Amino acid sequence: MTELALQQYLDFAYIVAVVLFILSLKFLSSPVRAHWGVLAGEIGAALAVGATLLNPEVVQYRWILVTLIIGAGVGVPLGLVHMTAVPQRTALSHAFGALSAAMIGVAEYYVGTAPVTRFQMGEIGLEVIIGSLTFTGSVIAAGKLQEILPQRPIVYRGQNLVSLSVLAGALGLAIALVVNPANTILFPIMVIVALIFGILLVTPIGGADMPTVISLLNSYAGFSAALLGFVLNSKVLVVAGALDGSSGFILSVIMCKAMNRSFTNVMFGAFGQVQASTGGVQEQRTVRSASPEDAAGILAAATRVVIVPGYGMAVAQAQHKVRELYDVLTKKGIDVRFAIHPVAGRMPGHMNVLLAEADIPYDRLIEMDEINGDFPQTDVALVIGANDVTNPAARTDQSSPIFGMPILDVDKAHTVMVIKRSMNPGFAGIDNPLYYLDRTLMLFGDAKSFVNSIVHELSGNAH
Amino acid sequence: MPPDFISNLYVFILAGFVGFEVIRRVSPLLHTPLMSLTNALDAIVVVAAIIIAGRHETRLTTVLGAIAVAASFSNMVGGFLITDRMLRMFKSRGPKKS
Numbered sequence: 001m002t003e004l005a006l007q008q009y010l011d012f013a014y015i016v017a018v019v020l021f022i023l024s025l026k027f028l029s030s031p032v033r034a035h036w037g038v039l040a041g042e043i044g045a046a047l048a049v050g051a052t053l054l055n056p057e058v059v060q061y062r063w064i065l066v067t068l069i070i071g072a073g074v075g076v077p078l079g080l081v082h083m084t085a086v087p088q089r090t091a092l093s094h095a096f097g098a099l100s101a102a103m104i105g106v107a108e109y110y111v112g113t114a115p116v117t118r119f120q121m122g123e124i125g126l127e128v129i130i131g132s133l134t135f136t137g138s139v140i141a142a143g144k145l146q147e148i149l150p151q152r153p154i155v156y157r158g159q160n161l162v163s164l165s166v167l168a169g170a171l172g173l174a175i176a177l178v179v180n181p182a183n184t185i186l187f188p189i190m191v192i193v194a195l196i197f198g199i200l201l202v203t204p205i206g207g208a209d210m211p212t213v214i215s216l217l218n219s220y221a222g223f224s225a226a227l228l229g230f231v232l233n234s235k236v237l238v239v240a241g242a243l244d245g246s247s248g249f250i251l252s253v254i255m256c257k258a259m260n261r262s263f264t265n266v267m268f269g270a271f272g273q274v275q276a277s278t279g280g281v282q283e284q285r286t287v288r289s290a291s292p293e294d295a296a297g298i299l300a301a302a303t304r305v306v307i308v309p310g311y312g313m314a315v316a317q318a319q320h321k322v323r324e325l326y327d328v329l330t331k332k333g334i335d336v337r338f339a340i341h342p343v344a345g346r347m348p349g350h351m352n353v354l355l356a357e358a359d360i361p362y363d364r365l366i367e368m369d370e371i372n373g374d375f376p377q378t379d380v381a382l383v384i385g386a387n388d389v390t391n392p393a394a395r396t397d398q399s400s401p402i403f404g405m406p407i408l409d410v411d412k413a414h415t416v417m418v419i420k421r422s423m424n425p426g427f428a429g430i431d432n433p434l435y436y437l438d439r440t441l442m443l444f445g446d447a448k449s450f451v452n453s454i455v456h457e458l459s460g461n462a463h
Numbered sequence: 464m465p466p467d468f469i470s471n472l473y474v475f476i477l478a479g480f481v482g483f484e485v486i487r488r489v490s491p492l493l494h495t496p497l498m499s500l501t502n503a504l505d506a507i508v509v510v511a512a513i514i515i516a517g518r519h520e521t522r523l524t525t526v527l528g529a530i531a532v533a534a535s536f537s538n539m540v541g542g543f544l545i546t547d548r549m550l551r552m553f554k555s556r557g558p559k560k561s
Contacts, residue, residue, distance in 0.1 A: 021504050028497055029488040039545045041504055045539055052510040058517030060525075067516065067529045071509075071536025078537065079544025083552075086495060089545065093502045093538050100535035104511050107527040111520045119464060164528065218498055225508050226475055232481055232511050233467045239478040244505035254491075307519035335507060349494030355511045361556035368490055438542055 006056065013051035014236040020044030021240060025247070031362055084314055087346040088145035091214055095138035101228045102131030102191070108231055109187055120231065121181040125174030127227035129194040134220040135303075136198030141213055144202075151207035163200040170194040185301060205266070208311075208388070210346045212255040212266045219248025251348045258342035258368075260394075260405040281350040287423065290441040292450060295417055296457030298441075302379035302415075304335045306371065308408055309351050310344050312385015312420070316447035322384065323358040325451050328458045332420055337364050339371045339381075341389035341406050372409050381413035383434075385447050387420075391432045402430060416440040417448040419450050496549045503542025509535040 020040045027037030042186070081089050105128040108240065109116060173190035177183060205213050226241025228234075256263060281306040290298075300307060307326070313319060331337045338360065344351045352365050375381060383390055392411045393400040410416050411434050418435060420442060434440060443450055489497050512535055516528030 017507070021507075022485060024500065024504065025482070025485045025489070025497075028493050028500065028538040029485075029490060031490060031492060031550070032555070034493060034496065034550045034553070035547065037500060038543055039544075041500060042543050044501070045507060045543070048507055048510050049513070049539075052513045055514060055517075056512050060517055060519035063516050063525060063529045064513055064532060067532040068536050071533040072540045073537075074533065075537035075540030075542075076544065078541035079548070081545070083549070086499075086545070086549075089541075090495075090498055090502070090561065093499070096506070096534040096538045097502060097505050100506075100508050100512060100538075103527045103531040103534070104515055105551065107515045107524040107531075111524045117465075119468070128493050214498070218501065222501065222505055225505050228508060228511060230468065230471050231476075233475050234511060235471065236507060237511060238471050238474045240504050240507040241483040242475050242478035243486075244501040247486045248503040250483065250486050251494060251498065254494075292510060340491075347495060348498065349491065349496070352492050353495045353537075353552070356549070356552040356554070359552075359554065362492055362553045363555055366490060422485060 004042045006054070009222055010051045010055060013047050015286075017044040017048040017051075018236055018239045020047070021243060025243060038289050039110055050310055054387060083275040083353050084317060086353060087210065087214065087350060088142045090347055091142035091217065091391055093140050094214070094217045094221045095135050095142060098131045098134035098138060098217075098224055101221070101224040102128050102135055104228055105131060105231060106187075106191065116181045118178050118181060122174070122233045123227060125177055125190065126141060127224055127231055128191060129170050129174060130227065131219055131224040132191055132194035133198035133201060134217055134224060135197045137213075138198075138217045138221070140199055140202040141205075141210065141217060144207060145210060149203075152204045154205040157406055159200075159204055163197065163204075166193060166197045166200055166211050166338040170197055174272075181432070191421040207346065208343075209259075209266050211343045211348055211350070212252055212261075214347045215248050215251035215255050216263070217248070217268075219245050219252055222246070222248055255343055255348060258406060260402070261458075281417065285436045287435050287442050288440065289439075289444055290417070292443070292453035293457055295441070295443055296454045298415055298456065299329060299334070299382070299419070300332065302334055304337075304374075305329060305380045305382060306337050306339050306375065306378045306410075306413065308339045308341075308381060308383045308386050308390060308410055309355065310341075310384065310386025310389060311346060311350075312387075313447055314345055314350065314354055314385070316385060318384060318448040318451055319354045321448050321451040321455065322355070323360055324455045325458075326360055326364075328455055331457075337366050337371065339368065339410075340365055341386070341408055344389055368406065375409045378413040380415045380417060381410040383418040383420075384451070385419065387432055388430060390418075391430065393433050395432070397433075401432065410434065411437060411439075414439065417443055419443045419445065419447050421446065493550075493555070496546050499542050499546045499549065503539055503546060506535045506539035506542060509539060 021044050024037040024041035028034050170193040222241050222244030226238050229237030326336050340351050390410045394402045394405040394407045512531035
């Protein structure tokens, strides 16, 4: 077989891989057939990797084999993490993806197939900047989600000015390199400046904004891979990067809409800091609290119950206890559903995955827009570890920092019960008028043990 | 401007539209698996990393390529693995209880 013919076979393998990638995403439109998507993706990836190993340009296999084994050795444990660790795992995988794209871009600069032209230099510069900032940004995001770093926003005066100057510095160096690609000393400086910008970009962002940030980093990682495809003239990278980039972009838009905020506000707004000053004067308002026995009694008398899970449920690892509650209520003939806000948790779809892990059927997990109309006919809304997404001030109080954010209308249910550690305001520091309503009962305690006590009461009554 | 740039731009724009249309239809229920699956697909940069490492041009590029192979291949393996695990967890209720 001549080299040209072989090259054409390899290209054909890449085209098949690309088709399989698109099908893979298409299968995700329904949970019934979604697992076919993984299979299609795996076959496509295997085909592309296999074809690449046959590429005549590859002359040395030793390091490839060693690093593939290392990669698998790192990847398998990362694929087996608990569902509660999925947000930080995802951030880490954005970091790996971006690192890989940045490394290849750097390698292309030092040894291209031909001397680097100005045009190529522009492509490489942009690609390496995006890859580098996504790498450090994702590492910081993963650190925050793993709680190695503080989740609260870290802010200082003039922060945005400093961050933007650093970005301008990286872009300026890239432009200088385009003017003179042979100015090799500037290249590593540009990489370092871009790495620093990634750190500055994500440190001021608080935990509650993580769903948007993870989606944005996902998008950046994808677009850096697509840009790498331009640099290397590899269409399979352009397509895979465009798919990943547009996926991350769509998710970021959905997350922003669900918080009624813009990209710039998320990236430069340092949410959660603004409210620190308003917490000073607080009128004393009364709340009604209830015991697990009371809560069990009210739930047992209900016909329709909606459970509203939030990040607090994930922190308390209460999802399996919630499943027991679901089981015992369902057995009594009570209709139990779950109301899922798009930004509940730390990444898009976080609550769905946790509840699915706890074996709750997915047809019981209802999106916000679909379930909101049902709250007036709901006997009990049980809020477990969710706060801002249930705050009625978002509908009514124009002065509230979350005014205009779409919320779950739990305050329209006949009875609202809120499991919460204490009356301390939530992460964003915004007071929630829901807690002071006459129909609201506060259930103070740890989500896991409180739900456990309710389950205990309910199953005791059954005998 | 190299002629390849234009054809790559075509591919990029068309793939972006295809991605937008396909991903728009993904159930919000599966947004977490969507992210891990696109991560695994994006790890296809491993093919470029293999070529950089395998060309064996200079020590620097081989080392950079090798790091890139390990980083992206771990994403590929881990991404498919966790997506598969997650999707197995999504079960419908089956026969409806009374």
